[in-house]
Amino acid sequence: xxxxxxxxxxxxxxxxxxxxxxxxxxxxxxxxxxxxxxxxxxxxxxxxxxxxxxxxxxxxxxxxxxxxxxxxxxxxxxxxxxxxxxxxxxxxxxxxxxxxxxxxxxxxxxxxxxxxxxxxxxxxxxxxxxxxxxxxxxxxxxxxxxxxxxxxxxxxxxxxxxxxxxxxxxxxxxxxxxxxxxxxxxxxxxxxxxxxxxxxxxxxx
Numbered sequence: 599x600x601x602x603x604x605x606x607x608x609x610x611x612x613x614x615x616x617x618x619x620x621x622x623x624x625x626x627x628x629x630x631x632x633x634x635x636x637x638x639x640x641x642x643x644x645x646x647x648x649x650x651x652x653x654x655x656x657x658x659x660x661x662x663x664x665x666x667x668x669x670x671x672x673x674x675x676x677x678x679x680x681x682x683x684x685x686x687x688x689x690x691x692x693x694x695x696x697x698x699x700x701x702x703x704x705x706x707x708x709x710x711x712x713x714x715x716x717x718x719x720x721x722x723x724x725x726x727x728x729x730x731x732x733x734x735x736x737x738x739x740x741x742x743x744x745x746x747x748x749x750x751x752x753x754x755x756x757x758x759x760x761x762x763x764x765x766x767x768x769x770x771x772x773x774x775x776x777x778x779x780x781x782x783x784x785x786x787x788x789x790x791x792x793x794x795x796x797x798x799x800x801x802x803x
Contacts, residue, residue, distance in 0.1 A: 614711050614761075614763045616761040616763075617734055618759060634675060635675070635754045637756050639738075641760045642668070642760070643668045645763075646662050646765050647662065647768055647776060648773070649767070649769075649773035660777065666704060676738075676741070676742040678690060691731050703762060705764045707727040710723070710730070711723055
């Protein structure tokens with residue numbers, strides 16, 4: 599069950615975009631190396647709600663309510679991003695645009711910001727969704743240039759993580775109402791799963 603996010607609420611939001619390489623080694627890419635350099639693009643889509651803390655924060659309530667959290671995974675040869683033909687249907691931008699459409703983002707890409715750190719205040723405004731495509735393509739271009747089209751020894755799979763988060767700020771009263779709804783839904787699901795679990799155990803034993 600999903601939280602009823604269609605209910606009228608006074609809310610303001612930002613869509614924050616973070617693009618970067620993972621800090622550790624991606625376990626999937628460390629097992630088998632492909633014969634040519636590849637890009638593994640990991641896309642995380644989130645909708646998070648936070649309370650308006652202008653009047654002070656209450657440490658007894660959760661700082662965030664997550665209403666959506668999904669991942670998409672894409673693989674592409676890195677040499678796609680070393681092409682000089684940026685106007686063909688096979689340009690780096692067209693590949694990124696196609697992958698973006700497959701992600702099925704459940705919200706409009708309005709009020710966009712590029713996140714440079716964990717702090718929202720360090721975010722830079724983006725004029726349009728096209729700027730996301732450009733930022734991803736430019737980042738992958740740098741990665742492709744570092745590896746080289748012919749590839750280097752070692753890990754030939756380059757991993758890039760893109761996080762697109764809709765962060766909605768609610769008045770504390772509305773936030774607490776949503777939190778109560780979520781807790782009730784979680785309790786309901788726990789009861790259903792608990793009942794099914796007991797029925798399954800009674801059947802197999």
